[in-house]
Amino acid sequence: MDFEFSVITESLPALLTGARLTWIITILGIVGGMFFGVLAGLGRIAGTEALGEEPHGIFKPISVVIRYISSGYVETIRGTPIIVQAMFLYFAFPMLVKALTDIQRFRIEALTAAVITIIFNAGAYIAEIVRGSVISVNKGLLEAGMSLGISRFQLIVHIIGPIAFRRMIPPLGNQFIISLKDTSLFIVIGVGELTRQGQEIMASNFRALEIWLTVAIMYLIMTTVLAMSLRQLEKKMKIF
Amino acid sequence: MSSIIELKNICKSFGDTEVLHNIDLSIQEGEVIVVIGPSGSGKSTLIRCINCLEMISSGELVVDGIRIPDERGRTRQIRLEVGMVFQQFNLFPHMTALGNVAFGPSKARKMNKTKAVDIARDLLAKVGLAEFENKFPGQLSGGQQQRVAIARALAVNPKVLLFDEPTSALDPEMIGEVLDVMKNIAKDSGMTMVVVTHEMGFAAQVGDRLIFMDEGRIVEEGKPSEVMKNPKSERLKDFLGHVKHH
Ligand SMILES: Nc1ncnc2c1ncn2[C@@H]1O[C@H](COP(=O)(O)OP(=O)(O)O)[C@@H](O)[C@H]1O
Ligand SMILES: [Mg+2]
Numbered sequence: 001m002d003f004e005f006s007v008i009t010e011s012l013p014a015l016l017t018g019a020r021l022t023w024i025i026t027i028l029g030i031v032g033g034m035f036f037g038v039l040a041g042l043g044r045i046a047g048t049e050a051l052g053e054e055p056h057g058i059f060k061p062i063s064v065v066i067r068y069i070s071s072g073y074v075e076t077i078r079g080t081p082i083i084v085q086a087m088f089l090y091f092a093f094p095m096l097v098k099a100l101t102d103i104q105r106f107r108i109e110a111l112t113a114a115v116i117t118i119i120f121n122a123g124a125y126i127a128e129i130v131r132g133s134v135i136s137v138n139k140g141l142l143e144a145g146m147s148l149g150i151s152r153f154q155l156i157v158h159i160i161g162p163i164a165f166r167r168m169i170p171p172l173g174n175q176f177i178i179s180l181k182d183t184s185l186f187i188v189i190g191v192g193e194l195t196r197q198g199q200e201i202m203a204s205n206f207r208a209l210e211i212w213l214t215v216a217i218m219y220l221i222m223t224t225v226l227a228m229s230l231r232q233l234e235k236k237m238k239i240f
Numbered sequence: 241m242s243s244i245i246e247l248k249n250i251c252k253s254f255g256d257t258e259v260l261h262n263i264d265l266s267i268q269e270g271e272v273i274v275v276i277g278p279s280g281s282g283k284s285t286l287i288r289c290i291n292c293l294e295m296i297s298s299g300e301l302v303v304d305g306i307r308i309p310d311e312r313g314r315t316r317q318i319r320l321e322v323g324m325v326f327q328q329f330n331l332f333p334h335m336t337a338l339g340n341v342a343f344g345p346s347k348a349r350k351m352n353k354t355k356a357v358d359i360a361r362d363l364l365a366k367v368g369l370a371e372f373e374n375k376f377p378g379q380l381s382g383g384q385q386q387r388v389a390i391a392r393a394l395a396v397n398p399k400v401l402l403f404d405e406p407t408s409a410l411d412p413e414m415i416g417e418v419l420d421v422m423k424n425i426a427k428d429s430g431m432t433m434v435v436v437t438h439e440m441g442f443a444a445q446v447g448d449r450l451i452f453m454d455e456g457r458i459v460e461e462g463k464p465s466e467v468m469k470n471p472k473s474e475r476l477k478d479f480l481g482h483v484k485h486h
Contacts, residue, residue: 053293056312138330140326140328141330141332141333143324144330144331144332144389144392145332147293147319147322147323147393148320148323148343148393148396149316149317149320149344149348149396150344150347154347154348158343158347159332163334166334
């Protein structure tokens with residue numbers, strides 16, 4: 001077996017460009033996913049005792065609607081493969097727009113489709129992490145908070161939020177790593193992320209061993225950075 | 241004296257099960273009420289109805305002039321005036337002792353940080369925990385945690401304090417320190433207190449009125465010493481016999 005180290009050094013610039021794109025898509029996915037995840041996670045338990053006490057009057061039907069919308073989102077995303085979601089957004093969605101509206105020149109950039117897909121995909125899984133952590137907060141603590149006469153908003157921000165967040169960190173770390181690796185699936189819509197770069201170099205020089213080894217190590221470095229940052233955060237919050 | 245809490249013909253059901261039946265009770269300002277009764281008799285439910293942690297199913301509740309259910313939207317005001325101390329302490333685990341006590345004044349009463357912390361320091365000193373202000377709940381004994389919880393409830397300056405078996409989760413050697421704090425509050429501040437407890441010594445010493453509950457009803461009430469000396473019902477005689485043996 002011959003292992004040519006020079007193959008790696010030659011392909012490094014292209015692979016690093018791909019890695020950079022992978023990293024950018026992932027970070028956008030994590031930030032956006034956290035936003036939608038928190039919204040949908042809280043939305044799924046809106047109006048239940050997990051967020052204080054059950055509402056009355058007009059807020060009751062409103063909370064039911066919020067629960068349905070959030071659940072619909074989470075179940076739709078969880079129930080379909082991310083590859084299908086990306087293909088749908090990139091290929092099918094523009095056709096749908098053209099068919100249903102007057103806009104005839106509609107298209108989505110591959111990178112945009114990738115970012116949107118990863119945001120909504122991560123968001124659905126993060127929603128479940130958020131929901132699980134929030135309902136695990138001891139109800140006595142909510143009662144103690146409510147007994148002081150604070151608002152529901154204050155209860156969520158100052159009591160439920162910090163306690164639940166501490167518990168979310170390990171599963172969030174898991175999800176962030178999954179999302180990072182999921183970006184490799186965007187090869188199917190032609191996004192030049194790390195896996196795609198590897199594939200293209202491979203197609204021109206057939207050096208599978210050097211290329212895929214390098215690609216694997218690059219993924220490993222990125223997932224390790226994610227895992228270690230979350231570990232640091234967890235340590236910081238170790239006090240309780 | 242005027243009544244600060246009034247329960248008029250109150251019933252409370254969970255699902256199809258009615259656990260409080262037609263309760264009438266009027267509590268005067270400054271009164272210390274001790275509630276006793278066997279497990280499952282509705283003591284917790286009764287006091288949790290007073291600060292609306294449980295919503296009454298029928299009847300009317302008046303707390304500091306606020307009428308429930310008519311003014312349901314004002315439960316937060318009721319809670320500002322009615323503090324609660326729980327059997328399991330329920331201190332916020334992510335805040336220090338000082339943070340726990342300062343939380344109410346700063347968030348519920350919207351005071352500035354410095355003022356809230358001043359109040360919290362004073363109260364921690366009052367419950368004998370001045371040097372523990374930077375400890376987290378997990379670093380405190382049960383008795384210390386409960387004293388912090390009492391300080392936390394006092395910090396929003398309520399008119400009424402509810403206690404739900406505040407010493408039942410404590411090791412015996414820590415019960416005294418918590419009861420002492422409660423006695424001081426009763427004597428010094430003239431606070432209206434409703435205390436669910438089986439500490440009959442406490443009842444006799446600081447209670448103005450003793451209420452015996454059984455199966456969701458108030459079965460007997462009166463001056464603690466008299467009720468304890470001359471129980472009228474068999475059920476109370478039975479119950480007092482059990483309590484004394486523990
Ligand atoms: N959230 C609840 N849901 C259903 N039943 C309850 C609930 N809370 C209390 N109960 C029932 O109400 C009755 C009175 O309970 P409780 O007020 O806790 O009694 P006590 O404090 O005197 O032990 C019990 O039969 C109990 O099982
Ligand atoms: Mg009870």
